[in-house]
Amino acid sequence: MVAEQAVSLAASGQLPAYVYDLGALRTHAAHIQKALDFPGAPEIFYAAKANPDAPILQALAPYVAGIEVASGGELKHVRNVLPDARLAFGGPGKTDRELELALDLGVERIHVESPYELTRLAGLARRTGLEVDVLLRVNLAGDRSGVALAMGGPFGMDPELVESCRDILATAPWVRLRGIHAHLASGLSAPAMRRQSVEILEWARPWMDKAGVDQPEFNLGGGMAVDYAAPDQRFDWSAYGQEIAALARPGETLRIEPGRAVSVYAGWYVTEALDVKKAHGQWYAVLRGGTMQIRTPVTKHHNHPFVVLPSKTTTGPSMGGEPVTLVGQLCTPKDVFARQVPVERLAVGDLVALSMAGAYAWNISHHDFLMHPKPTFHYLDPDEQ
Numbered sequence: 001m002v003a004e005q006a007v008s009l010a011a012s013g014q015l016p017a018y019v020y021d022l023g024a025l026r027t028h029a030a031h032i033q034k035a036l037d038f039p040g041a042p043e044i045f046y047a048a049k050a051n052p053d054a055p056i057l058q059a060l061a062p063y064v065a066g067i068e069v070a071s072g073g074e075l076k077h078v079r080n081v082l083p084d085a086r087l088a089f090g091g092p093g094k095t096d097r098e099l100e101l102a103l104d105l106g107v108e109r110i111h112v113e114s115p116y117e118l119t120r121l122a123g124l125a126r127r128t129g130l131e132v133d134v135l136l137r138v139n140l141a142g143d144r145s146g147v148a149l150a151m152g153g154p155f156g157m158d159p160e161l162v163e164s165c166r167d168i169l170a171t172a173p174w175v176r177l178r179g180i181h182a183h184l185a186s187g188l189s190a191p192a193m194r195r196q197s198v199e200i201l202e203w204a205r206p207w208m209d210k211a212g213v214d215q216p217e218f219n220l221g222g223g224m225a226v227d228y229a230a231p232d233q234r235f236d237w238s239a240y241g242q243e244i245a246a247l248a249r250p251g252e253t254l255r256i257e258p259g260r261a262v263s264v265y266a267g268w269y270v271t272e273a274l275d276v277k278k279a280h281g282q283w284y285a286v287l288r289g290g291t292m293q294i295r296t297p298v299t300k301h302h303n304h305p306f307v308v309l310p311s312k313t314t315t316g317p318s319m320g321g322e323p324v325t326l327v328g329q330l331c332t333p334k335d336v337f338a339r340q341v342p343v344e345r346l347a348v349g350d351l352v353a354l355s356m357a358g359a360y361a362w363n364i365s366h367h368d369f370l371m372h373p374k375p376t377f378h379y380l381d382p383d384e385q
């Protein structure tokens with residue numbers, strides 16, 4: 001499907017292109033939904049920052065309980081695309097305007113990052129006469145070795161700081177404490193995720209008991225592992241769903257907010273080889289576009305997975321049976337998609353489709369660097385329900 005699309009996009013001069021396979025996205029989301037569809041299993045909010053593209057959000061909406069947004073911009077956008085979606089609003093440095101917007105647009109939960117933010121939110125809710133439901137974002141000190149990204153430092157409150165929220169809440173009854181939020185790391189396998197969830201719940205339950213909240217909610221965060229070196233080895237949602245459900249106690253609501261592991265597999269960045277050459281003993285292929293359009297390989301320091309779709313009509317140079325480094329059109333040695341990966345053949349005019357481009361790809365990229373034409377966007381199975 002993607003291969004056919006790639007050939008027709010090349011023929012019509014539309015490369016580079018993002019191709020989003022919405023059928024594959026629906027299938028994957030349905031699989032996750034099924035793995036979490038029993039009592040005690042966490043409900044899922046998709047983290048929009050992974051990929052907030054409107055057709056992606058619309059395709060996911062039937063399979064998730066809600067959407068997590070991390071800025072006023074995402075909040076407005078998601079509210080516009082999915083007017084009825086349940087929303088949670090997290091993220092550091094929320095401004096008064098963003099908090100006001102959250103109250104105006106009927107966000108269901110605000111994840112509070114600091115005592116100062118809670119104080120401002122309380123003042124705002126009082127002035128507007130609107131009640132607001134919050135989770136306090138806590139940042140636990142536990143060992144995060146081996147994870148892709150540890151969310152230490154400025155995110156949320158350490159257990160000492162979160163104590164000062166008790167007094168603020170005591171004087172602001174219109175701010176309802178509903179639970180605890182913790183997004184501690186990214187890149188965790190199902191067993192590692194379970195261990196981290198135990199750690200969160202062991203800390204959070206007594207805290208909520210002491211605060212007198214009887215039907216507490218625990219948002220266990222996102223960060224489910226994605227392996228770019230082994231695209232077929234996917235996070236074990238079935239094992240995860242069962243293990244987390246077994247941790248739940250009656251009356252509690254567990255929630256998760258994954259992004260990458262939900263949307264990453266549905267996206268492709270499709271481009272073509274403009275030049276193939278050998279320099280200092282190494283083969284290079286220069287591809288149309290660059291990492292200003294898919295920043296993922298630069299941020300992750302990885303070889304991005306790809307497939308070559310050979311062109312039948314190549315007239316330029318070619319190589320084969322040896323490793324090749326795929327670079328883009330930027331004037332910087334950092335513009336590398338993949339380093340020294342063996343290929344059977346790569347010739348000028350061949351199409352190269354980078355897989356796993358459905359998350360933290362286009363929307364984290366510095367598009368305007370060098371002012372090359374923007375990629376075009378295409379959707380497979382757009383209307384299927």
Ligand SMILES: *Cc1c(COP(=O)(O)O)cnc(C)c1O
Pocket residue numbers: 047049050068070090091183186187221222223224257258259260261
């Ligand atoms: C980025 C983020 C997520 C999603 O993380 P993934 O690694 O994409 O699953 C969830 N929650 C918070 C608070 C985040 O910052």
